Amino acid sequence: MSTSADTPHLDLLVVGSGVAGLSAAVRAAEHGLSVGVLTKGMLEQATTRWAQGGIAAVVGGDPDSTDIHLADTLAAGVGLCDETAVRVLVDEGPKRVMELIALGAVFDRDEAGALALAREGGHSAARVVHAGGAATGVEVERALVAAVCSTAAVLLERWFAIDLLVDGSCRGVSAVDGAGVVRTVTADHVLMAAGGAGQMFAVTTNPLEATGDGMAMGLRAGVAVADLEFVQFHPTALHHPLMPRPLLSEALRGHGALLRDRAGGRFVDELSPRDVVSRAMTRRMLEQGADHLWLDATGLEAFAVRFPTIAAALDGVGLDPGVDWLPIAPAAHYLCGGILTDLDGATTLPGLWAAGEVACAGIHGANRLASNSLLDGMVFGARVIEAVAAGRRGPSLTGAMEAVAGLVGGPPPPSPPPGYATTGGGIAAERLVVDLPAVGGGDGDPAEVRADLQQVMTREAGVVRTGESLAAAGSLPATATVNSATLTLCAIQVPSITRTLELYRATSPWAETTVTW
Numbered sequence: 001m002s003t004s005a006d007t008p009h010l011d012l013l014v015v016g017s018g019v020a021g022l023s024a025a026v027r028a029a030e031h032g033l034s035v036g037v038l039t040k041g042m043l044e045q046a047t048t049r050w051a052q053g054g055i056a057a058v059v060g061g062d063p064d065s066t067d068i069h070l071a072d073t074l075a076a077g078v079g080l081c082d083e084t085a086v087r088v089l090v091d092e093g094p095k096r097v098m099e100l101i102a103l104g105a106v107f108d109r110d111e112a113g114a115l116a117l118a119r120e121g122g123h124s125a126a127r128v129v130h131a132g133g134a135a136t137g138v139e140v141e142r143a144l145v146a147a148v149c150s151t152a153a154v155l156l157e158r159w160f161a162i163d164l165l166v167d168g169s170c171r172g173v174s175a176v177d178g179a180g181v182v183r184t185v186t187a188d189h190v191l192m193a194a195g196g197a198g199q200m201f202a203v204t205t206n207p208l209e210a211t212g213d214g215m216a217m218g219l220r221a222g223v224a225v226a227d228l229e230f231v232q233f234h235p236t237a238l239h240h241p242l243m244p245r246p247l248l249s250e251a252l253r254g255h256g257a258l259l260r261d262r263a264g265g266r267f268v269d270e271l272s273p274r275d276v277v278s279r280a281m282t283r284r285m286l287e288q289g290a291d292h293l294w295l296d297a298t299g300l301e302a303f304a305v306r307f308p309t310i311a312a313a314l315d316g317v318g319l320d321p322g323v324d325w326l327p328i329a330p331a332a333h334y335l336c337g338g339i340l341t342d343l344d345g346a347t348t349l350p351g352l353w354a355a356g357e358v359a360c361a362g363i364h365g366a367n368r369l370a371s372n373s374l375l376d377g378m379v380f381g382a383r384v385i386e387a388v389a390a391g392r393r394g395p396s397l398t399g400a401m402e403a404v405a406g407l408v409g410g411p412p413p414p415s416p417p418p419g420y421a422t423t424g425g426g427i428a429a430e431r432l433v434v435d436l437p438a439v440g441g442g443d444g445d446p447a448e449v450r451a452d453l454q455q456v457m458t459r460e461a462g463v464v465r466t467g468e469s470l471a472a473a474g475s476l477p478a479t480a481t482v483n484s485a486t487l488t489l490c491a492i493q494v495p496s497i498t499r500t501l502e503l504y505r506a507t508s509p510w511a512e513t514t515v516t517w
Contacts, residue, residue, distance in 0.1 A: 008038045008154065012388060013172060015186035015214060016160050018046035020356030020377030021193030022144035023096075026103070027385040029151035036154035037176060038161055038185060040209060043145045047195045047210050047357070048374065051137030052249040052309070053120055054099075054107075054130030055378075056371035057093040060117055064125040066090040073372060076122045076273045077365020080227075084401040085362040088343055089372065089379050095128055096378040105143035107131045120250040120370040122273035128371045133307040140374060156185070161213060164190065164221045166359040166416060169393065170351035173217075189388050190350055192218065192339060193381065196357040201332035201462065202454035203235050205245050214358035218339045222415035224348040226360045226400055227337025232368050233463050235277040236258075237331035239292035245331040248295055248310060250274075250370045255306065257297040260325060262288045275367040276329040282463045285329070321439045321456060330463050334373060336364040340412075345384035346395035349414040349495035353388070355380040362400030 012028050014021045028035040037043070058066050069090040074081050101107065107129050108116040131139035149155070158178035165172040165184060172186035177503035194214030198206025215225060235246040236252070236259075253259070253270040259277070261284045263266050268280035281293055297303060303321050304311040315319055339347050339354040341361045347354050356377040363376055395401050404412065460473035461484040 007036070007156070007183065007185045008034070010034050010154065010172075010185070010187040010190060010384075012036070013038060013185055014187045014191045014193055015039075015044065015173060016193035016195055016356065016358070017041075017043045017145075018048035018193060018195055018356055018377060019140055019144065019374050020359075021046075021191065022141075022148050023100070023378050023455055024191055024193065024355060024381035026144065026147045026384050027382055028388070029148075029153055031385060031389045033385075033389070034154075035151070036156060036185065036187070037148060038156040038159045038173070039215070040158065040160040042157050043148070043155065044141055045207070046141060047198075047207055048144075048377070049137045049141045049380065050247075051140070051374055052134040052181050052247050053251050053371045054118060054128040054136040054208040055093075055097055055140075055374045056120075056123065056369065057097045057375055058090065058127055059097055059115055061128060063150040064127050065411050066094075068124050069093075069127060072122055072124050073363070073369045074365075076275075076367050076369035078275075078367055079365075080230075080365035082362025082400050082403055084402075085343060088383075088399075089166055089363055089375060090181040092379045092382070094376045096375070096382060100140065100143065100378065102136065103143050105131070105139055107135065107136075107139070108179055109236060109277065118251045119254045119271070119355050121253060121271045122369050123271075123276065123371075126254075128251070130251065132309060133305075134247075134251055135309040138309075159183070161194070161217065164217055164349070164352065165381050166221050166349065166414075168350075170221075170349050179473040189353060189393070191345070191381075191384055192352060192354040192358050193349075193377070194354045196338075197331045199450075200231075200454065200457050202451070202458040203237070203245055203329070203462075204332040204436070205234055205247050206332070214354070215338055217333075218347070218349075218352070218354070220416075221352075223352065224340040224404065224412040224414070225338060226340045226362075226404060227365075228335070230336035230364070230366045231332055232274055232334040232336055232364075233278040233330040234333035235274055235330050236295055236328045238313070238317075239327040239329040239331075240246050240251070240317050240319075243313070246310075246313055247333075248297075248326060248328060249307070251302065252307065252310070255300055257295055257300060259328075260296050262290045262293065264294075272366055274333075274370060275376075278463050281328075286464075292327045292329040295328045296325050298325070299319045305448075332365075332458075334368055336360075336366065336368050340400055341380075342395045342401040343398040344387035344392065344396070345380050346387065346392065347414075348395060348401075348403075348412055353384045355384050360400055362403060366391065374378070385431065392421045437467060474505060 011033040012035045014025045014037045025035050073086045110116045111204045117126040118128040130136045159175045161175045170190050192214045196210050197212030198204035198210040236248040338358045338360040342358050345353045345355045460469040
């Protein structure tokens with residue numbers, strides 16, 4: 001494996017190609033900044049593409065308001081949201097939606113031509129903007145990919161970011177390109193927008209790419225993180241052996257679909273927040289000895305017209321929502337915590353910014369309100385660029401950063417571990433050694449290790465968790481190594497999953513009996 005540093009120096013490097021990263025890249029280009037987008041897949045392969053429900057924003061009139069959206073978000077977060085950050089989210093959200101439409105995103109409209117708004121769990125009013133019924137993420141990603149491709153942005157597709165380059169501040173990243181070459185990409189600013197970590201679990205709605213890379217990179221560089229114990233489990237993932245765990249969107253329940261147990265009875269308010277529904281489902285499954293329950297959408301009219309994407313997925317496994325109850329079970333869906341930021345996305349490491357699911361500005365608390373995730377990425381991705389354009393490099397005491405400073409007496413400084421090769425990003429160029437946990441007596445094969453880790457996390461640290469189960473999940477040793485000569489994408493991803501879940505397991509006991517997402 002050789003090294004190369006032939007990419008141009010950039011004003012801003014964006015790591016990740018979801019809604020936060022791409023919307024920020026477009027805005028950066030509008031400000032005249034030289035910008036690059038680095039992503040381990042193709043641009044359109046981000047988790048954003050998998051988002052179904054929509055974007056929650058107050059773009060209609062009465063009886064809704066940003067105050068009500070604020071109250072709903074705070075209630076869903078079980079008292080652990082930062083109210084100032086949530087106020088920023090709900091107040092700036094409508095403008096970001098309009099900007100997305102101006103970029104070419106096409107959302108569903110009613111007969112009068114106004115934006116069609118849906119109501120989802122935890123919302124007091126219909127305020128969710130959507131596309132194709134339940135294909136919002138696909139449309140958002142399409143529009144943003146087209147927009148960023150129309151700029152002069154440097155696109156680094158199939159590049160896997162490994163570590164941050166640190167020399168007093170963040171100076172770029174080291175990465176492995178599609179040919180297996182270790183490269184350095186230098187930039188005045190790095191925006192971490194690498195998404196979540198659903199692949200810590202065996203049962204997840206997230207794509208294979210969601211392995212916690214961004215958080216792991218930050219952790220290795222000593223960047224502060226927060227709220228990693230709060231993983232949201234979506235209650236209505238399709239439970240079918242012929243498919244992964246696609247969502248059956250919350251919008252189905254918003255239109256009247258019912259949750260039923262194995263005996264056909266109803267057991268929870270369908271429009272409760274996701275954590276409430278997931279816990280109720282898990283309790284009922286344990287009581288009935290079942291591995292899934294049912295979503296009854298037989299009463300919904302024009303299902304295929306309203307939800308063509310879901311209808312096509314169901315048809316692919318022989319399910320007719322007009323006749324069949326749909327098998328469902330909770331699945332890991334969203335990491336509410338992440339790299340600690342202020343209200344402008346600045347982290348504790350000067351020059352490093354974060355937005356989207358990888359970040360924690362204090363918006364989501366212990367449980368994210370439905371359809372606030374795309375909004376989060378758009379709002380705080382924009383704020384990062386405005387701060388960068390204004391010449392800022394370090395954090396201010398706002399939002400979650402202020403709350404943490406109040407607890408520890410000041411903003412936590414970045415503290416790379418001993419031996420972290422700052423200018424090299426912690427990577428030895430000629431030989432990349434990846435620590436892999438030997439699980440169940442395995443030999444360190446990356447694919448097997450990853451699968452074992454996921455099974456342990458789902459079994460011991462899922463919707464139901466105890467001190468005993470977390471101790472069992474936390475007992476996995478890290479012993480094996482992989483030589484860079486045989487390095488694969490899976491081998492690089494496993495340490496990211498491992499480092500992130502170590503912090504998750506360490507913080508989870510605090511929420512063992514109080515809040516379980």
